Amino acid sequence: MTPVQLSLSYGQAFVAPDRWRHRSSMSVRFPEPPLLAAKGACALISDSTLRNNLAKQAGDLSVKGFLADYFSTPDHWDVKTSATRVLRALNAWCFSQNRQMSDGSYVSSLSAMVYRGREAHLFHMGDTLVFRLRGAEFEQISRDHVTDLGGYRYPSRAMGMDSGLEIDYASMPLKQGDIFLFTTQAVQGTLMPSDYVRLIREDASDLDAACERLGTAARERAQERGYGGDQFCFQLVRIDALPDEASEDKPGRVYGDLPIPPELSPGDRLDGLEVLSVLSRTAQSRVYHVRDLHSGREMVMKAPSPELSSRNAYLEHFLLQQWVVERVKSPFVVRIMEPSRPRRFLYYLMAHVKGETLAEWARRHPQASLEQRLDIANQLGKAVQALHHRDLLHQRIHPDNVLIDAHGQVVLADFSACHLRDVDGHRRSRGLVRQLGLTEHSAPEYALEDDVGRRSDQYSLASTIYWLLTGELPYALAPNRLRSHTDLEQLAYRSARTLNPEVSVALDDALRRALDPQRALRFRRMSEFRRALRPPRDPAHDAGEGGSRRPGEPNRFWQGVAGILLLLLVLSWLLR
Known part of the structure; x- marks a missing residue:
């Protein structure tokens, strides 16, 4: 007998004068x-809020962003872990964008419900509304997070x-x-619980028609009471069948429970x-160079060591590595x-x-120019900045983890210590390294x-670049040899110019x-450090010798112009 699956x-x-200008977004995905x-x-x-120039974009982004990332999380993560990590990463991106905007924001309320097996999981931020209709019992299962300011109600604890x-x-x-009903704060003060039950039950076989009835009734009631009734949306989800308890699969069966090669x-x-x-x-x-016998493609296979036990912390992290790298789209990763x-x-x-x-490239090119090294x-x-844009820390940047192809393209590899920033806490991140x-x-x-944090990757990147430019380390005492905070006093920076005068x-x-x-004293952003790495536009002029324009030439030009003007002024005075 075929096992019953969730159905x-x-x-x-939508109730809006122009569907393409609404500020709400909703979606259902059944994979x-x-x-x-x-x-x-x-x-x-x-x-999103009414007074937001990016209201539509904010609403669409939160829904599409969650769906895009949630179903790409590792199979062995449970629902709560997957959804929470995706929501926090999405919130970090929205918040970072909002700090750069003045005429709108990516702030939105969001309610997401995941139906897995015989259980539902609700994740809620802001003031969107979720209700459950079970028999004749109709109850709100989300909490309203709102703030009253100047007579207006604004969402609090919202995304971004x-x-x-x-x-x-x-x-x-x-x-x-x-039956689960998803709607927005605009419906407050229009329909009563008995109205919801009656309108949904009137013909529960057609959920689209039930949503239309709810929208029509809410708009009419809003107009009667003088409310703004042009921005309503309703979404109904009905559970038609549940899987048998005995046939319910566990997360990770597809990937996480596979044996080590x-x-x-x-x-x-x-x-x-x-x-x-x-x-x-x-x-x-173990890392192998392999060839696909079917397609002929050459690739690199990475697998856990056969000696690892099932409780090893690295083995648990290994399951995340593919997902981590898949999140980053960059030619340098x-x-x-x-x-x-x-x-x-x-x-x-x-x-591959x-x-x-x-490290191999540096040994083979000891005479490489400063410009070549700065390009690398x-x-x-x-590459590191692409990771940071996805809230990822690499944590093991060094010459053996950087690849250079025949065209001089740099590719960052080895993500054995890569970790989501500020999700599992600093302790776990440090412990992995x-x-x-x-x-x-x-x-x-x-x-x-x-x-x-990100500035820790900045240090490793700078240390690798220092080594690339000088062949040495910036400190006589390697930081990995430190035993206490008092040892930091022994870290005296050796100027790169003493080892390479071209710097x-x-x-x-x-x-x-x-x-x-001291981590706090480094560059605040990776972009600031990258700008400082760019070579001067005119290296010869920066060195003070040999250029197309001699020193002092601009001054002499303007002195000549001033002299001519003075002469004309004197002549005009004499010829009066």
């Missing part, structure tokens, strides 16, 4: 069975309103026949992939490749970069167990600041 129906209706078992189905509604996001979370068992050697085959060479063997992972057939073992595939590590530094800065081992380019805060004073000062042992 639902939904209907929607195919494999994804449905791991992630469930989603229903969302968002609403603050750097920290407070999310109301609730889980509840589902029953067949449950055995030790592989050149010539071995796994899931239609032939091992061409072994690139790396460490205590935590290695791409994830999809396998041509289902995986039977735990691994992921990356694009035909090139060499930065700027490309690497773009310490388990993998600190490098001579690690920021001092890792050794001293202080808070880490300008401005560039040396920028490196000094990015490499400050």
Whole structure:
């Protein structure tokens, strides 16, 4: 007998003079069975404020952004972990954009409900409304977060309103026949609970028609009472069938529960992939150069070490690495490749970069010019900045993790320590790096167990660039050797100009600041450091010699102009 799966129906209706100018957004996504078992189905509604020039964009962004990222989270994450991380990352992006705007904002209320198995999970921010109709019982299951200012009601605790996001979370068992209503704050003061029940039950088989009835009734009631009735929207979701408890799948079955591959050697085959060479063997992972026997594509396979136990913290993090890299779209960050057939073992595939590590490149090009080295530094800065734009920390930037292809393209690889910023806390992020081992380019805060963040990556990037320009480290005592905060006094910066006279004073000062042992004293933003890495427009003029324009030439030109004007003035006076 085929097991019963979750099944639902939904209907929607907008009440607005121009649907394309509304400030609300709603959506339902019901994925195919494999994804449905791991992630469930989603229903969302968002609403922005009336006095917002970006109201429509804000509403659409929160809904589309959640759906795009939630279903891409690792299969072994539970619903609460997946949704919470996606919402916080989306809120961080909205808040950062709002700080740069003056005529609108990406602030919106949002209610998202995930239906997985026999349970519903509600995530709520702001003042959107969610109700449940079970039999004759109609109740509101979301809380209104509003603030009264000058007679107007504004949402509070909404998406994009603050750097920290407070999310109301609730889980509840589902029953067949449950109906959930999603609507906005505009409906307050129009319909009574009895009106909702009557209008929905009038013909519950057609949920679109039920939403239209709700919209028409709400508009008429608003007009009778003198309310603004031109911005209503309603969404109904009905649970038609629930899976059997015995047949309910657990999250992670598709990916997280796969076995670790055995030790592989050149010539071995796994899931239609032939091992061409072994690139790396460490205590935590194995990296292989492989070829897909079906397509002929050459790729890089990364798998956990066969010696790892199921409780190892690195193994838990390994499950996140593919998802982490998939979030970043940049030519300077290695791409994830999809396998041509289902995986039977735990691994992921990356694009194969035909090139060499930065350490190998530096050994082969000892006479490379300063401009070449700064070009590499700027490309690497773009790679790190692409990670930071997705709220990710790399945490292991050093020459062996940077690849350069035959065309001079820089690609950042190895995401074994990559972590979502400020999601699991600094302690877990530091612990992951310490388990993998600190490098001579690690920021001092890792050794001293202080808070880490984007400026920690800035330090590692600057240390790698300093090494690229000079062949040495910026401090006689490597930061990974620090034992206490008093050891910081031993970190005396060695000027890059003493090791490479081609380094300008401005560039040396920028490196000094990015490499400050105190994290708070480094550049606030990666973009500031990247600007400081750009070579001067006229290096010859910066050096004070040999240029198309001689020093003092502009002064002599204007002195000549002033002399001519003075002469004309004297002549006009004499000829009166």
